Amino acid sequence: MTLPSIDAHTRRGYLKRLVAVGGTAALAACVELSPGDEAVPTGDPTNRPASQHAWNDVLRSDADGNLLAPEHHILLPLELEGEPDERSREQVEQTFRSLERAYEFSPDGVLFTVNYSPAYFEAIGESPPIPRPEPLTSIEGNIDLDDADVLIHLASDSPQVVLEAEEALLGNEPEPNGVEMEAALTDIFAPGDPRRTGFVGEGLPVEMAREEGIDLPEELHEDAPFLMGFRSGFAEAQAPESRVTIDDGPYEGGSTMHIESLELNLRQWFEQDDHFLRVAQMFSPEHAQEELVGEIGERLDQSTGVFGDIADRTADDARTEGLVGHAQKAARARDEDGTPPLLRRDFNTLDGGSAGVHFLSHQRTIADFVRVREAMAGEDLSLGRRLNNGILQYIFVRSRGNYLTPPRSLRALPTESA
Amino acid sequence: MNDDNPSNDGEPTIEHTNSPLSRRALLGASAAATISLAGCLSDEADEADDGGTTDDDAADDGGPEETQSFDELPVVEDPPDKVYKPTHREPFVHLEMVEAGEYMLLPHFTYPHQFWLMSGAEAVEERPTVEDSMHLMVAFWDSETGAILPVDAGAEMVITQDGEQVGEPVAPWPMLAQEMGFHFGDNVAVPDDGTYTVELTMNPIGVRKTGAFEGRFEETVNATFELEYSDQQRQELLANTEFLDEDEWGEPGALEPTDHGDHDHDEHESDDHGGHGDDSHEHGDDDSHEHSDEDGHEHGNDDGHGSHDIPSPSLPPAEEYPGQDLGTHTSGDAAFVVRYLEGTRLADEGENYLLVSPRTPHNRFPLPDMSLSVDGDVEAELVQTLDSDQGHHYGASVTLEPGDEFDLIVESPPQVARHQGYETAFIEMPPMTVEVPDE
Numbered sequence: 001m002t003l004p005s006i007d008a009h010t011r012r013g014y015l016k017r018l019v020a021v022g023g024t025a026a027l028a029a030c031v032e033l034s035p036g037d038e039a040v041p042t043g044d045p046t047n048r049p050a051s052q053h054a055w056n057d058v059l060r061s062d063a064d065g066n067l068l069a070p071e072h073h074i075l076l077p078l079e080l081e082g083e084p085d086e087r088s089r090e091q092v093e094q095t096f097r098s099l100e101r102a103y104e105f106s107p108d109g110v111l112f113t114v115n116y117s118p119a120y121f122e123a124i125g126e127s128p129p130i131p132r133p134e135p136l137t138s139i140e141g142n143i144d145l146d147d148a149d150v151l152i153h154l155a156s157d158s159p160q161v162v163l164e165a166e167e168a169l170l171g172n173e174p175e176p177n178g179v180e181m182e183a184a185l186t187d188i189f190a191p192g193d194p195r196r197t198g199f200v201g202e203g204l205p206v207e208m209a210r211e212e213g214i215d216l217p218e219e220l221h222e223d224a225p226f227l228m229g230f231r232s233g234f235a236e237a238q239a240p241e242s243r244v245t246i247d248d249g250p251y252e253g254g255s256t257m258h259i260e261s262l263e264l265n266l267r268q269w270f271e272q273d274d275h276f277l278r279v280a281q282m283f284s285p286e287h288a289q290e291e292l293v294g295e296i297g298e299r300l301d302q303s304t305g306v307f308g309d310i311a312d313r314t315a316d317d318a319r320t321e322g323l324v325g326h327a328q329k330a331a332r333a334r335d336e337d338g339t340p341p342l343l344r345r346d347f348n349t350l351d352g353g354s355a356g357v358h359f360l361s362h363q364r365t366i367a368d369f370v371r372v373r374e375a376m377a378g379e380d381l382s383l384g385r386r387l388n389n390g391i392l393q394y395i396f397v398r399s400r401g402n403y404l405t406p407p408r409s410l411r412a413l414p415t416e417s418a
Numbered sequence: 419m420n421d422d423n424p425s426n427d428g429e430p431t432i433e434h435t436n437s438p439l440s441r442r443a444l445l446g447a448s449a450a451a452t453i454s455l456a457g458c459l460s461d462e463a464d465e466a467d468d469g470g471t472t473d474d475d476a477a478d479d480g481g482p483e484e485t486q487s488f489d490e491l492p493v494v495e496d497p498p499d500k501v502y503k504p505t506h507r508e509p510f511v512h513l514e515m516v517e518a519g520e521y522m523l524l525p526h527f528t529y530p531h532q533f534w535l536m537s538g539a540e541a542v543e544e545r546p547t548v549e550d551s552m553h554l555m556v557a558f559w560d561s562e563t564g565a566i567l568p569v570d571a572g573a574e575m576v577i578t579q580d581g582e583q584v585g586e587p588v589a590p591w592p593m594l595a596q597e598m599g600f601h602f603g604d605n606v607a608v609p610d611d612g613t614y615t616v617e618l619t620m621n622p623i624g625v626r627k628t629g630a631f632e633g634r635f636e637e638t639v640n641a642t643f644e645l646e647y648s649d650q651q652r653q654e655l656l657a658n659t660e661f662l663d664e665d666e667w668g669e670p671g672a673l674e675p676t677d678h679g680d681h682d683h684d685e686h687e688s689d690d691h692g693g694h695g696d697d698s699h700e701h702g703d704d705d706s707h708e709h710s711d712e713d714g715h716e717h718g719n720d721d722g723h724g725s726h727d728i729p730s731p732s733l734p735p736a737e738e739y740p741g742q743d744l745g746t747h748t749s750g751d752a753a754f755v756v757r758y759l760e761g762t763r764l765a766d767e768g769e770n771y772l773l774v775s776p777r778t779p780h781n782r783f784p785l786p787d788m789s790l791s792v793d794g795d796v797e798a799e800l801v802q803t804l805d806s807d808q809g810h811h812y813g814a815s816v817t818l819e820p821g822d823e824f825d826l827i828v829e830s831p832p833q834v835a836r837h838q839g840y841e842t843a844f845i846e847m848p849p850m851t852v853e854v855p856d857e
Contacts, residue, residue, distance in 0.1 A: 138572070138621055138622045138624060138638075139572035139574070139621045141619070141621060141622075141637070141638020142619060142638060142640065263586065263587050264586065265586045265587060265588050265589065266586065267585075267586055267588075268588065268589075268604070271547060272535065272542075272544045273535075273542075274542065276537075277537050277542065280537065285538065318789070319789035319791075319799070319829045319830060320789070320829050320830055321538045321830060322536065322537070322538045322539070322787070322789065322830030322831070322833045323537050323538050323833075352583075353583075354583065354586065355586065379624055382789055382799075382801075382802070383787070383833075384569065384570025384571075384572070384592065384786075384787055384833070385570050385571055385572030385621060385624055386570060386572040386589050387570045387591070387592055387787060387833055387834075388536075388537065388833050392572070393589050394589070396574060396587045396589075
């Protein structure tokens with residue numbers, strides 16, 4: 001893929017595009033663009049949480065106290081090439097530790113998880129601890145199913161860091177952030193398919209959508225952090241890390257990960273629907289009628305307000321309002337005490353030139369994800385499959401993948417027989 | 419290079435180049451020529467119609483999108499709260515029928531135009547943008563029985579050209595139009611004149627299916643069709659829009675559905691339906707029906723009209739429904755055929771069945787995506803159902819006694835999107851009282 005032209009983009013957009021392109025040339029262009037930036041803090045591998053997915057303590061928060069994801073993301077698929085023996089395991093672990101030395105464990109450095117698919121476990125002759133992915137609703141019969149052995153999720157506020165970290169893992173950057181890599185994944189893993197990237201944060205979607213020539217209505221606020229225009233990740237609507245941590249068995253302390261990659265139709269969403277309809281379909285008809293949300297969700301502080309009455313009314317709203325909201329439907333799958341089962345770390349994407357979302361979610365079991373996703377699909381409701389059924393009119397699932405996110409101690413070629 | 423000859427064959431007889439500016443110039447000139455012939459003049463068309471073209475002319479012209487658009491077609495001011503006749507009938511371009519799994523699909527398109535989306539009890543007008551190229555529609559039916567399946571199965575379309583995706587994927591809206599009944603469609607934009615491929619995915623139908631439909635329509639199926647889009651053709655479609663007599667505009671009533679059943683290829687359709695506008699072989703100025711491969715208007719099997727007949731989009735009249743007649747009621751200008759069926763497989767074990775078939779008042783098109791219930795001497799939520807014998811209806815297992823009375827309640831009106839003429843009806847729908855005769 002050729003490098004984007006710097007003249008055609010704002011600086012931030014340009015950096016975004018470099019992440020999307022990837023590779024050593026993109027990394028070089030990135031470095032060239034930001035000479036003299038503040039030094040990236042280095043890290044300490046001995047001071048890390050036991051769970052790979054435990055990022056919350058180092059994430060920034062917004063003014064309401066909701067945690068903010070890092071801005072730039074890469075999902076790097078890898079195929080197992082070498083033998084998963086002790087020597088390889090050691091090499092892989094040293095690679096990850098080197099990365100942890102090179103960058104601070106924070107959005108200013110790099111946050112990463114190493115995740116293993118059912119294909120990996122089958123390749124090493126073990127019974128996978130997570131199921132193979134499959135279509136979960138009736139409007140996704142054609143989806144691709146992830147089958148790379150490993151997926152590394154890299155995230156940082158700095159596009160340069162996330163690119164450099166990826167290159168370091170692949171053996172193409174021997175001194176990321178000036179710190180020597182003791183090992184790389186070369187010969188054990190080879191890059192797989194598809195590489196995915198994305199971004200999330202205030203203002204980024206507007207910026208990127210403009211670059212892509214997506215028409216924006218005046219109603220879409222400059223500061224919206226997601227392509228569909230609303231804040232997301234409210235504290236009350238996110239599982240605490242403990243809720244998504246495996247609490248027994250060989251992978252205790254780990255989690256599972258599901259990635260649903262989808263394309264969006266923003267034209268219908270923004271040009272045909274009006275703000276009232278967008279609020280109603282993203283949250284609930286009551287949210288629209290009572291004006292609970294504001295332009296981008298600024299009226300919501302830490303809670304979406306769907307759990308309880310509004311979620312309980314979903315089937316009724318389908319009949320009497322002829323329309324239901326996305327959050328309203330999904331909240332039906334919360335625990336009885338209102339705890340959501342999913343820890344969502346989703347982000348926007350323009351991979352392939354198409355507006356989309358890589359919906360990445362951690363949960364204790366894949367069955368938790370399936371349950372929430374079925375509630376969100378609302379196929380039990382007296383509504384069409386897409387029409388007025390939350391945001392299903394505007395999203396198109398393209399692929400799914402299931403992964404184990406082992407605890408940090410088992411992140412290098414895990415095996416039950418260790 | 420412009421060909422002034424008015425009896426051109428619809429193709430611009432001008433050299434094509436790859437430069438966008440000169441393509442715009444070509445379109446501006448040929449569109450202007452066509453429009454002036456049809457007698458629908460705008461100032462810009464007058465200026466550009468000088469028999470020749472230069473780049474400067476085209477730049478002044480502002481491009482074909484601004485020369486003539488659906489916005490200039492007259493609308494009915496203040497339509498009644500009923501099904502009403504619009505000012506005009508839209509000409510369609512029919513594409514080849516495509517068989518996909520258990521479905522037969524008929525894609526077609528016309529110029530971009532407004533439609534109304536329903537959100538609860540509110541109709542929201544959707545006007546096309548200047549980028550929109552066409553209003554693309556797909557009618558579909560069961561290829562085995564010809565039954566119409568007027569429900570939202572969450573279909574999806576992706577437009578491609580030379581293997582590259584063009585624009586975003588789109589879930590077309592389930593819609594109702596007087597000319598054609600239930601279909602799904604949307605205004606879509608393509609960047610340029612050319613040939614495009616549309617990949618259509620039909621998803622399983624989740625609505626309750628009974629009789630021979632049980633277990634059918636459960637697969638995801640894919641179909642592709644090609645369409646040739648040209649701005650000139652869009653202009654021609656606009657220019658060929660057939661208007662009703664002005665004293666009919668806004669009158670309660672409906673355009674007659676386009677009649678495909680008796681259509682014979684080698685003849686021009688009679689004036690039953692007002693002539694050229696609804697001719698399924700729209701050729702703009704061309705009066706002779708040429709069915710070559712190039713223009714894509716080929717009808718697959720035009721001999722015995724066997725399984726490739728286009729079925730009627732209308733439901734049977736009330737008299738044809740079985741069971742005890744509990745009347746045909748009206749609410750929000752829709753007609754509700756109400757029947758009580760005993761000993762029917764549609765009902766739960768040991769119960770009988772209340773069948774309600776709502777339809778448009780003039781063309782008897784089904785009205786999907788409503789929420790209906792009954793309350794009174796019997797209480798039940800009606801379930802939208804596709805039955806192989808009774809077709810689309812809403813039903814519930816109930817047991818009624820002579821003398822029973824209940825209200826048939828519309829909890830939410832049909833959420834299906836509406837073409838002009840249907841956007842003021844089926845919105846306010848008060849309950850209807852149904853009485854079971856005493857005897």
